[in-house]
Amino acid sequence: xxxxxxxxxxxxxxxxxxxxxxxxxxxxxxxxxxxxxxxxxxxxxxxxxxxxxxxxxxxxxxxxxxxxxxxxxxxxxxxxxxxxxxxxxxxxxxxxxxxxxxxxxxxxxxxxxxxxxxxxxxxxxxxxxxxxxxxxxxxxxxxxxxxxxxxxxxxxxxxxxxxxxxxxxxxxxxxxxxxxxxxxxxxxxxxxxxxxxxxxxxxxxxxxxxxxxxxxxxxxxxxxxxxxxxxxxxxxxxxxxxxxxxxxxxxxxxxxxxxxxxxxxxxxxxxxxxxxxxxxxxxxxxxxxxxxxxxxxxxxxxxxxxxxxxxxxxxxxxxxxxxxxxxxxxxxxxxxxxxxxxxxxxxxxxxxxxxxxxxxxxxxxxxxxxxxxxxxxxxxxxxxxxxxxxxxxxxxxxxxxxxxxxxxxxxxxxxxxxxxxxxxxxxxxxxxxxxxxxxxxxxxxxxxxxxxxxxxxxxxxxxxxxxxxxxxxxxxxxxxxxxxxxxxx
Numbered sequence: 146x147x148x149x150x151x152x153x154x155x156x157x158x159x160x161x162x163x164x165x166x167x168x169x170x171x172x173x174x175x176x177x178x179x180x181x182x183x184x185x186x187x188x189x190x191x192x193x194x195x196x197x198x199x200x201x202x203x204x205x206x207x208x209x210x211x212x213x214x215x216x217x218x219x220x221x222x223x224x225x226x227x228x229x230x231x232x233x234x235x236x237x238x239x240x241x242x243x244x245x246x247x248x249x250x251x252x253x254x255x256x257x258x259x260x261x262x263x264x265x266x267x268x269x270x271x272x273x274x275x276x277x278x279x280x281x282x283x284x285x286x287x288x289x290x291x292x293x294x295x296x297x298x299x300x301x302x303x304x305x306x307x308x309x310x311x312x313x314x315x316x317x318x319x320x321x322x323x324x325x326x327x328x329x330x331x332x333x334x335x336x337x338x339x340x341x342x343x344x345x346x347x348x349x350x351x352x353x354x355x356x357x358x359x360x361x362x363x364x365x366x367x368x369x370x371x372x373x374x375x376x377x378x379x380x381x382x383x384x385x386x387x388x389x390x391x392x393x394x395x396x397x398x399x400x401x402x403x404x405x406x407x408x409x410x411x412x413x414x415x416x417x418x419x420x421x422x423x424x425x426x427x428x429x430x431x432x433x434x435x436x437x438x439x440x441x442x443x444x445x446x447x448x449x450x451x452x453x454x455x456x457x458x459x460x461x462x463x464x465x466x467x468x469x470x471x472x473x474x475x476x477x478x479x480x481x482x483x484x485x486x487x488x489x490x491x492x493x494x495x496x497x498x499x500x501x502x503x504x505x506x507x508x509x510x511x512x513x514x515x516x517x518x519x520x521x522x523x524x525x526x527x528x529x530x531x532x533x534x535x536x537x538x539x540x541x542x543x544x545x546x547x548x549x550x551x552x553x554x555x556x557x558x559x560x561x562x563x564x565x566x567x568x569x570x571x572x573x574x575x576x577x578x579x580x581x582x583x584x585x586x587x588x589x590x591x592x593x594x595x596x597x598x599x600x601x602x603x604x605x606x607x608x609x610x611x612x613x614x615x616x617x618x619x620x621x622x623x624x625x626x627x628x629x630x631x632x633x634x
Contacts, residue, residue, distance in 0.1 A: 166190055171197075172387045173343055177222030219344035224389050226346070226371060227338045228364065232263045233507070234331035234564055235361050239339070242349050243488070243513045247339030252326045252504070252568075253319045253596070256291075258284045262332040266359040267561030276565055279553040280332060283567060286546035287328045290539050294321035297537040302631055316632045323596050324531050326504055327569030328546055331522075343390055346372070347397050354399035357560050362399075369397050402478050409475045411449040417468075418446070422456050429602065430455055430498040431609035436462055437492055442469040444489040445476045447575055448518050451525070454498040454575055488516045493577040495613075497606060502529045504568035505598040512586055515578035522563040524554050526571035529598065583610060584621045591623040593630040600626045 168190065171179070175197050183193040228239055236249050250257075262280045264273050295317055304313040341349065346368065354365030372390035432455060434440035439461035446457050461469055476487065493516075501509075503522075510517065528547050534540040547567060554565050578586075583606060589595075590603035604626050611618030 168194065172389055173222030173224045174390050174392055175222075175387075177218055177220075177343060180221040181218045217344075219347065219393075220342040222343045222390070223340055224343065224346055224372070225338070225340050225376075226368070227336065229336050230260070230263075230334045231337065231364065232265070232331060232360060232564060233329070233333050233335050233568075234358065235364060236335050236337050237331075237507060237510065238353065238356060238358075238361050239337050239349070239364070240510060241352075241517070242341070242345055244345045245339060245341055245349075245513060247337060247341075249337045250335045252329060252507075253322050254315075256322075257326070257329050257333050257335070258287050260334045262330070263334050263360070263564065265332065265561040265564045268557065268564075272557055272561070275553050276332075276557060276561070279550050279565055280330065282546050282549050283328045283330055286542050287325050289542050290328065290534070291318075291321050291325035293537055293539045293542075294324050294533075297533075297539075298631070305632065308632065313632070320631055324533060327502070327529070327531060328543065328567055329504075330550070330565055330567045331503070332564035343393055346390070347393055348400075350393075350397040351400040352403060354397075355401070355403035358563075365397075365399070369393070372397075406476050406478055407449055409478075410445060410472065413472065413475055414446055414450050417471075418450070418452075418460065421452060428500050429605045429609055431606070431613055432458065432496045432498070433494055433613060434458060434492075434496060438466065438469055439464070440492060440496070441490055442472040444516075444518065444575070444577070445472050448520055451520055451523070451573070453573070454496060489518070491516045491577065493579065495578055495580065495583055495610075497576040497578070497583075497609070499574050499576065499602060500526060500571055501574065501602055502569050502571055502598055503566060505596065505602060506572065506574055507568070508596060508599050509574075509576075509586070509590065509602065512576075512582065514582045514585075515576050517577075518575040520573045522566055522570075522572055524551055524566055524570050526573065527551075528567060528569040528571060530569070531597070580610075580614075580617055587621050587623045591626070593624060593628060594633050597626065600624070 168176070168179075170176075171194075178200075179190070179193045179197045182188075182196060183190050186193060188196075228236070231239070240247065240249065262277075262284070264277060268276050298317050298320055302317070304310065308316075350365045350368040352365075353361050353368070356362050356365070372393050373388050373395075375387060376389050430453060434443075439458060442461040442464070443454060443457035446452075446461075447454055450457065461472075476489065499509075506519075528551070530540065530543060530547075534543050547569060550565055550567055551570075554562050557565065587603045587607045587610075590599050591607070592600075595603075604623050607618065607621045607623040610621055
């Protein structure tokens with residue numbers, strides 16, 4: 146009879162060796178190779194690590210990942226990568242990955258005017274001069290508004306006796322930046338640090354290489370170059386060792402479908418959609434689509450039009466299956482032969498169509514357990530004005546700078562013009578999610594520590610859910626925007 150412990154395993158086979166082993170850092174491709182070999186061999190992990198030290202990981206990845214398509218292998222190696230002095234517009238596109246971990250510089254805790262701004266490659270000559278003049282005006286307004294708000298808030302919110310002076314000043318400065326940031330614009334430089342798997346990095350680089358913006362296409366090329374070089378060698382020669390992902394660097398190409406399908410869909414929409422319904426929609430619209438086929442077609446058309454999602458969905462519901470398939474086939478295209486379907490094919494079941502300022506979007510964009518889509522930046526929806534500006538006597542400073550920026554914006558060629566869009570500019574965004582994510586966003590983003598713009602959105606998300614799903618809406622705990630504690634952050 147075999148004796149066994151109460152845990153259900155034979156005690157005679159218990160080992161004195163540890164069962165949990167931390168593996169020291171290695172180049173990402175070698176890590177992926179070691180863990181892949183470990184899964185395909187009876188050897189302990191130590192033997193697999195020793196094996197890859199003396200064997201070529203590139204040959205393995207060439208065969209099993211890039212040729213045979215064993216994509217999960219590329220999830221085993223992770224790359225730490227930083228993007229310095231990139232525009233806020235580029236940062237938004239860099240971060241547009243669901244399986245992404247990272248941080249960007251915060252507009253709440255740093256003065257974003259100290260580094261000047263980036264003039265996009267698309268703007269030259271007189272266009273570049275006009276852009277730069279408008280950018281200088283926005284930054285001048287940013288300085289005046291921040292200084293004025295610090296003074297106003299210091300008078301309105303005296304320091305509590307139990308709060309240290311340094312903490313009080315940081316809180317006042319942060320709340321002042323919350324208002325001043327509306328005059329920051331997409332051309333402001335920032336920094337992004339990320340940790341991604343090799344597979345996510347490959348997808349990210351291919352997506353960036355397909356961008357309509359020259360700066361972002363260049364970043365896609367630079368990702369490949371950074372993968373082919375030893376990490377940190379440009380900063381400190383003493384850090385030089387093996388390249389982080391040389392095999393990826395040889396294979397990453399621009400996403401051909403991303404380069405083709407938006408233009409195809411835009412042309413199709415122009416030729417086949419009826420005249421816009423018109424009318425002004427609210428800040429947030431919530432739908433629970435019942436027909437998934439129509440929902441997918443509407444989602445695919447959303448980024449290439451300027452129409453509300455509800456209008457597109459209602460149109461698609463009235464189409465035949467064949468007409469919807471015309472849209473879907475244009476979007477799928479080359480994906481039939483390689484890769485997974487785009488995020489448009491992932492359903493909600495809840496769809497939030499939100500008109501919000503770009504600054505709020507930069508915050509809500511961090512929620513990656515949902516499918517996100519945006520319409521083309523244009524400025525046609527105007528801009529938001531923080532209510533507190535009038536109370537502080539700074540509204541004229543703000544509206545004058547914004548009016549100048551929008552006037553210049555209309556005279557610049559696209560897509561370079563988008564770099565002048567202030568954070569206060571409104572645009573339309575689509576978020577498809579399940580109830581758990583809706584509850585999480587509403588609870589987290591409505592808290593008193595948050596920015597007043599996304600607090601209102603989070604509260605409206607709860608209200609809309611209560612209207613659509615009363616029994617679920619009651620489970621959403623959210624803080625009303627009129628409940629404030631401005632000295633918390």
